[in-house]
Amino acid sequence: MNSPLVIEPLFYVGPVPITQPVVATWVIMAVMVLFSLLLSRHLKPRPGRTQAVMELITGALDHQIEEVVQSDPAPYRVLIGTIFLFVLIANWSGMLPGVEPPTAHLETDAALALLVFAATLYHGVRSNGFVGYLKTFAEPTWIMIPLNLVEQITRTFSLIIRLFGNVMSGVFVIGIMLSLAGLLVPIPLMALDLLTGAVQAYIFAILGCVFIGAAVSEGRDAASQERSPS
Amino acid sequence: MTVEEISILSAAIAVSFGALGPGLGEGRAVAAALDAIARQPESAGTISRTLFVGLAMIETMAIYCLVVALLVLFANPFVK
16 A cells, blocks of 8 residues: 555656646646636626626635634635635545545645745734734743744644645545445545535635734734723 | 554554544534534524634644554654
């Protein structure tokens, strides 16, 4: 049985090995970009069926982001929405024959979680200023600085491991069932994988949203406390 | 016992005991959330979103155990 932690390269472009998750990621990216380009070229005031569905999804995403961040969802919509849709499509791409979900490998999840980490820093600095964001690490007292620093790292790490563990275990269990029991037996597990994939995409996006919202609002709380010492 | 046999045994123990705690914890969390929704159905949206995030946090412990088991099985430093 192959280890889920090791990836074999498919082919080489010059000295660079290209693996199966990279190909799957690029195909998903191309499909998403082409679909949104085609869709946004024919936007109408009276939406057709596809446009109505996409507007529904965007509205639902906006609603969720707004509830978590407690402010205008516009600055976070692009990143969180893209991450949600990408992770969802990537998790469900395992249903296609011959495709392994790219999120079932540690590297893709690490890239996504580092994106969220970078966005946390960016939005924290953007809304509080550089010094103001650094000050939020000393909340509530300066003794908490090491703990706050460690928290930043561990929560990014757990974001990686959570998505990786869930998706990979699904793929792994299906592989074991297939080798033990044979054709058509793992279908109920694949149906369960659809559910897990959707829930994990939702959780990844919401947790990213929570982290960004915390970085934005911690500074806001600290500033309001300084202004009105009660 | 060889290193391989001990590794397989320890992977099974890691996953079984690692699933025990999060299972109990998730059960308590869902029970509390159902209780809260039954008392206040109007705040079901907020409660279920917080529940999902909390369940993900709890579940991470079980996933850690799974990853440790996989490391023991597939990336064991003591097996050549």
